[in-house]
Amino acid sequence: MSENSLAITKFSDLANPTRFLTLVARLLPWMAGTTVLLFALGLYLGFAAEGDYQQGETVRIMYVHVPAAWLSMMCYTVMAASAIGTLVWRHPLADVSAKTAAPLGAGFTLIALITGSLWGKPMWGTWWVWDARLTSVFVLFLMYLGLIALNRAMDDPSKAARVSAVLILVGFVNIPIIKFSVEWWNTLHQPASVVRLDGPTIDPEFLRPLLVMAVAFTVLFFTLHLAAMRNEILRRRVSAQRRLAARMAAREA
Amino acid sequence: MIALFLRDLKLSIRAGGGALIGVLFFMTIVAVIPFGVGPDLNLLARIGPAIVWIGALLSALLGLDRLFQAEREDGSLDLLLMHETPLVLTVAVKCLAHWVGTSLPLVIASPLLGLFMNMDETAIAAVMLTLIVGSPAITFIGAVGAAVAVVLPRGGLLVSILVLPLTVPVLIFGVSATYAAVQEPAPFMPPFLILVAITLFFAALGPAAAALALRNSAE
Numbered sequence: 001m002s003e004n005s006l007a008i009t010k011f012s013d014l015a016n017p018t019r020f021l022t023l024v025a026r027l028l029p030w031m032a033g034t035t036v037l038l039f040a041l042g043l044y045l046g047f048a049a050e051g052d053y054q055q056g057e058t059v060r061i062m063y064v065h066v067p068a069a070w071l072s073m074m075c076y077t078v079m080a081a082s083a084i085g086t087l088v089w090r091h092p093l094a095d096v097s098a099k100t101a102a103p104l105g106a107g108f109t110l111i112a113l114i115t116g117s118l119w120g121k122p123m124w125g126t127w128w129v130w131d132a133r134l135t136s137v138f139v140l141f142l143m144y145l146g147l148i149a150l151n152r153a154m155d156d157p158s159k160a161a162r163v164s165a166v167l168i169l170v171g172f173v174n175i176p177i178i179k180f181s182v183e184w185w186n187t188l189h190q191p192a193s194v195v196r197l198d199g200p201t202i203d204p205e206f207l208r209p210l211l212v213m214a215v216a217f218t219v220l221f222f223t224l225h226l227a228a229m230r231n232e233i234l235r236r237r238v239s240a241q242r243r244l245a246a247r248m249a250a251r252e253a
Numbered sequence: 254m255i256a257l258f259l260r261d262l263k264l265s266i267r268a269g270g271g272a273l274i275g276v277l278f279f280m281t282i283v284a285v286i287p288f289g290v291g292p293d294l295n296l297l298a299r300i301g302p303a304i305v306w307i308g309a310l311l312s313a314l315l316g317l318d319r320l321f322q323a324e325r326e327d328g329s330l331d332l333l334l335m336h337e338t339p340l341v342l343t344v345a346v347k348c349l350a351h352w353v354g355t356s357l358p359l360v361i362a363s364p365l366l367g368l369f370m371n372m373d374e375t376a377i378a379a380v381m382l383t384l385i386v387g388s389p390a391i392t393f394i395g396a397v398g399a400a401v402a403v404v405l406p407r408g409g410l411l412v413s414i415l416v417l418p419l420t421v422p423v424l425i426f427g428v429s430a431t432y433a434a435v436q437e438p439a440p441f442m443p444p445f446l447i448l449v450a451i452t453l454f455f456a457a458l459g460p461a462a463a464a465l466a467l468r469n470s471a472e
Contacts, residue, residue, distance in 0.1 A: 087465070139418045146415040153405055162469040163401050167415060170397050170462045177422070 017233050020093060024230045031223040038216035045209035061119040063209055067217035069112040072140060073175055075105035075221060079147075080172045083165035093229070095161035098168060099151055100228035104221060106144035113137060132181035140178060143171045157236065254338065254346050261350035264323075275355045276362050279312040283366045294371045301370030302380050302431040308366070309359045309384055310424055313391045316355050318412040320347065320399035321467065330403070330467070340464040348389075348396050348460060356388040379434035379441070383448060387427040390452040393459030394419050400466035422451055 046063040079101045085094030116134070117127045128134065147164055154160035286304050287297060324330035333343050363384055367377035398416040405411065430444035 087469075135421070139421055142414075142418045146411070146418070149411055150401070150405075150415060153411055159404060159470065163404055163466055166462050166466040166469065167397065167401060170394075170458065171419065173419070173458075 017092070017237075021230060021233060024226050028223065028226060028230075031219060031226070035216060035220045035223050038212060038219055042209055042213035042216045045212055049205055049209050058119060058122050059206065061115050062206070063213045065112060065115040065119055066210060067214040068108045068115065069137065070214060071217050071221050072105055072109040072112050072137065073178060074218070075101050075108060076140065076144075076168075076172065076175055078225070079105065079168050080175075083168040086161050086165040087169075095158060096229050096232045097225070098165060099157075099161060100232050101225055102144055102147045102151065104224055104228065106141060106148065108217075108221070109137060109141040109144060113141060133178065136174060136178040136181050140174055143174065147171075254342065257343065258346050258350045261347055262354050273358075275312045275315055276358045278315055279308050279359050279362060280366065282308040282311060283369065287369075298371040298373070298376075301367060301372040302376055302435070303428050304370060305363055305366055305380050306384070306424060306428050306431070309356075309363065309388065310391060310420060312359055313356050313388055314395060314413050314416060314420075317351070317392070317395035317399050317416070318402045320351055320396060321403045322399070325403050334467065340467065341460045344396060344400075344463045344467070345456070345460040348392050348463075351396075352389050352392045356392060360384045360388065373435070376431065376435045379431040383427045383430045383445065386445070386452060387423050387448050390423045390448075390455045391420050393452075393455040394423075396459050396463040397466060400463035400470070403467065404470040423448070426451060 042063065046060055049060075079098045082094040082098035082101065085091040086098060113134075116137075120129070121127050147167065150164050150167065151160050154163070283304055290296060290300070321330060324333065334340065336343065360381060363380055364377045367380055372380070395412075395416050398412040401415070402412045426444045426448040430441060430448055433441045433444055
């Protein structure tokens with residue numbers, strides 16, 4: 001939750017868009033710089049690491065695929081948290097946050113699906129299988145697109161935000177299904193190997209670049225999310241100004 | 254509440270749109286499939302349960318976006334919102350009436366379509382049983398979409414797109430329970446009980462979320 005972690009001390013202050021914009025303007029260059037550095041480090045580690053003895057070079061797809069898949073779920077969680085913020089506290093930034101996170105989530109989900117498909121061809125021998133994990137992620141992708149379409153279909157932004165917040169919360173049912181699909185159904189996709197109670201089963205050689213890439217993707221997401229929120233606020237201001245100008249022009253005429 | 258139930262039921266039957274069109278749509282979908290896959294009776298018997306389920310799912314969605322739309326247009330939605338009974342209860346009753354009015358005819362029509370698909374008696378009975386248990390879940394999920402559609406200038410298709418992904422679990426377990434009843438080694442009860450659980454879960458979640466959406470759209 002970007003806006004929460006930034007403003008634990010003065011959460012209510014952030015309801016003022018101008019204050020939020022100055023904060024974003026100060027934070028954004030740092031976050032963008034961190035993203036670039038982390039990606040450089042992560043990609044270097046990813047290419048420097050040895051190939052797997054079975055999978056060969058294709059194992060490097062993992063360094064993009066796994067973080068993108070994590071992010072696709074985390075983005076929906078951010079949206080669900082924002083939806084709660086919209087419905088419970090009527091926080092004005094929560095509307096903006098939920099709306100701008102949807103295209104980002106769709107993007108990360110698409111990356112996860114495409115890289116997964118590219119990885120599946122050499123490993124499983126097929127581009128796509130209707131396995132539980134793949135199907136549920138595909139459903140997540142469809143839900144992102146549906147939410148974007150819903151937001152586009154309505155003129156009034158605050159009403160759109162409240163109505164789509166309800167749908168976001170209902171759709172949150174899918175997230176645990178994705179997370180545990182590989183454990184409930186015994187399928188082609190491998191079960192979780194990094195976040196486990198008995199420690200990661202993945203070799204440290206692969207784990208290090210993976211974790212760096214995961215952090216890089218997360219920072220990338222928050223950078224893009226903050227930038228998108230700023231753009232959305234500015235866009236709303238522009239449209240408000242335009243409406244005002246049109247009213248003034250009508251009065252003069 | 255009973256009055257509301259009867260009113261909705263009568264409206265859905267007499268208005269000429271709901272029940273009959275739903276069943277006709279269902280039959281048309283199922284009748285079109287053999288043209289697509291060819292009249293191979295063995296193949297049809299194998300994929301029959303899945304086709305009947307998909308047909309029922311699509312036709313159950315057909316009338317859903319109208320669940321609150323008509324009330325919105327003639328103003329009675331505002332009366333329902335101002336009523337003293339909890340809105341969740343009103344929505345749940347409306348869902349039940351909609352289910353009886355449109356989904357129950359689909360369930361009743363399904364054995365006939367099962368015969369068309371060359372399914373044996375156990376499969377037909379299993380399809381009927383799973384449909385009767387699973388279709389309320391579709392209605393409850395669809396109620397959320399219908400409540401959202403109230404504010405949309407032109408809802409229709411968008412609601413189906415939003416609702417369909419959420420109904421995937423219902424479809425999965427409905428069809429797998431049916432296949433489990435036909436094919437011997439797989440046990441019937443686990444997928445069937447999960448289907449029941451999904452229906453109960455959405456019976457709680459659906460009306461609550463729909464009521465929330467209606468309240469928010471009314472302001």
